Amino acid sequence: MQANRSRDTGPELALRRLLHARGLRYRVCVRPLPGRRHQADIVFRRARVAVEVRGCFWHGCPQHYRAPASNSTYWQAKAERNMARDCAAEQALTAAGWQLIVVWEHEDAADAAERVATVVRDRRG
Template sequence: MSDESWAANSVVRRSMQSNRSRDTKPELVLRRALHARGLRYRVCTKPLPDLRMKADIVFRPARVAVEIKGCFWHGCPQHYRRPAANSAYWSAKVARNIARDEKNAEALANAGWLLIAVWEHDDSTATAAMISDAVHKRRYSS
């Protein structure tokens, strides 16, 4: 392992690299709940072609994008705890993630999209109901 690695050691590096970027358990649970409500959507796709962001769930006709945020990676106000090892790196990394999330939300809003950001710990049934309401309002309001 190089001296410039972000990981504290090779075991940590291997563990962090194995984290999934899509089809995580919170995503699958929410997608099942949305599907059960009769909603159809795109998974892990760009809402805007020129935006360097893939939303977890996209409803193109309604222009609604859903992002399911992990508590560690996106700095959840309730659950995020700074790691003891390599904390300077991880604090900066999470701060960059938060700044990128804000930039993406602004770009989507400017393009007429609604970005719904939910946390991995949010109740999937309540979240699915809220997303379903938003999609139906945007789809049938015109």
């Protein structure tokens, strides 16, 4: 479990490289809302956009999540807790005027970068 990275994963680095190449500057692994423990993977403060790169296994991807055969009750409960925490964080961000963009690890990084860049530029005005 300790070998699993919480930041600088392959999909996250690929997305960050493409965003930087598009001329966008951002903060990495910061708390968008003071007073909350939630950290977003990529944050555009001025545009109030937070990006989370979620792993299919850890966050219960609707397309790819499959519970392991061994110790399934633990892993099912773990995935449900993660999804509940993700939902609470999204609600808090939305209530504070932020927009959360979720990028799944299986998504094409170029498509995700284009989607993020469009939202950031639209919100900057």
